Amino acid sequence: MPKAQETILEIDLKALKQNFEHLKSRISNGTHFMAVVKAFAYGSDACEIANYLQKLDVYYFAVAFVHEGVALRKAGITKPILVLHPQAANFNLLIENCLEPNLYNAKILNEFISIASAEQQTNYPIHIKFNTGLNRLGFSENDVNSIGEKLKETTAVKVKSIFSHLAASEDLSEREFTLNQIQKFKTIAENITNTLGYKPMLHICNTSGILNYPEAHFDMVRSGIGLYGFGNSKKENKNFTPIGTLKTIISQIHTINKGESIGYNRAFKTERLLKSATLPIGHADGIGRQYGKGKGYVIINNQKAYILGNVCMDMIMVNVTDIDCKEGDEVIVFGPNTTAEKLAETASTISYELITGISQRVKRNFIGN
Structure with a gap:
């Protein structure tokens, strides 16, 4: 490799592919892979990274905010993109760019249905997040019936996935807490599926969840930091190369x-x-x-x-x-x-x-x- 002549961040795509392949090797063949490319792909370059991963077996991408997803679309990304923390002010832009929102409370759900209906959408894909212990974003398990009732009133949207987020999957001393989160998610998923009358995809595992809780891989897993070369423990770091x-x-x-x-x-x-x-x-x-x-x-x-x-x-x-x-x-x-x-x-x-x-x-x- 040539020596630096200025300040530069060198990104090794070969290492990215190796990290991706290792993560894929840790999940079952039937489980889909969502690549998290928010925050400029963890400081590397979201458009370059996503275009490279799109050529591999990535099923979904995830970003934090709508403008990140718009940038990916402009860069040629055609795979589905989940927006993890959308704001109502950007819903029209989101729909215009075929991005898929995470809807995490009644206010944001109602606002999106209203805009999707006004845009004459049918079965627009949405994702519903439940809070199982991180206490950051998400509906509570007590909201299942009200969500179901709201969705039965409209054909503008359809639930593509139900998901949650593990709070301490990298910390094995918190294993009991994590297993309780997973069990709570299973219960919520069963109830919401019965309420909706169809089964959306389920996902809860981040990078450490992939590595430490194979029983919770469900239909899809999400990886951010692992793709970029970190396994969140000395043992797992040996299997990854920082890109x-x-x-x-x-x-x-x-x-x-x-x-x-x-x-x-x-x-x-x-x-x-x-x-x-x-x-x-x-x-x-x-x-x-x-x-x-x-x-x-x-x-x-x-x-x-x-x-x-x-x-x-x-x-x-x-x-x-x-x-x-x-x-x-x-x-x-x-x-x-x-x-x-x-x-x-x-x-x-x-x-x-x-x-x-x-x-x-x-x-x-x-x-x-």
Whole structure:
């Protein structure tokens, strides 16, 4: 692979395919696969990732908001797209682009039926979410009858799937809670199916659900973080390869005398002679201030170089006193070896936050296609 000459996020499509194939190997042949490409495909590039996955055996895509789904349609995605958190203000746009809404309470259900009816839709596919313990979005199990009554009054919509979301599927110490969620979902699914008079698809498993609860794969599973190379545990991480490598270069090297300071607010003061390297990446690129003051690090010539002082908007300074390096050398912020998960841990956060926060001003380069 060519060395970086600027700040760049390198996306390995071969690794994406391997992650997808591993996830597929963990589900039964009759279970469909939904690829979650919300948040710019977890910081990579939703249109590029979705177009690549569309060539594989992906049955559905999922995004968070309507405008994300519209972007996929404009990029040539023809597979069904579930919008996980649609707003009523965008329902006409959603219908115009053949997107499928998650309807999660009475207000949003009534508003969508009203708009679908006004648009003279028939059997427009909708998805009904139930809250089984995450307490974020979703109808309660007590709403089954009222949902059924409402849907029997209209031919504008038809339920494509019933689903829920596991709260702690990656945490095996919460196994009892997760099994209770799954059982509650089974009960809801049976009741809503009887009420509707037909059987929609069922899905509850996210990436960790796929890996830890095969008995709950039902008709479809949803994977986001697994596709991008993280299995949410040390054991499962061995089966995945992070698809993104964030690279930059050394712009300048300084020799800093004892007693001098580095960066804004003089947040780092030297106690001895040292060398610092300035890199063209900062909090506007997704490396937040929480990584500063010696918490976060980058890799230069296979050695850790810790961040000195405060992270700037467009730059960070790192300690290269004991590293043989020069201006123009490549720097790895995270990748398959020194992962985003490891870097995120230094700031007491998670890989999800780090990778989805990489600014779109950072150039994406796709390899392995």
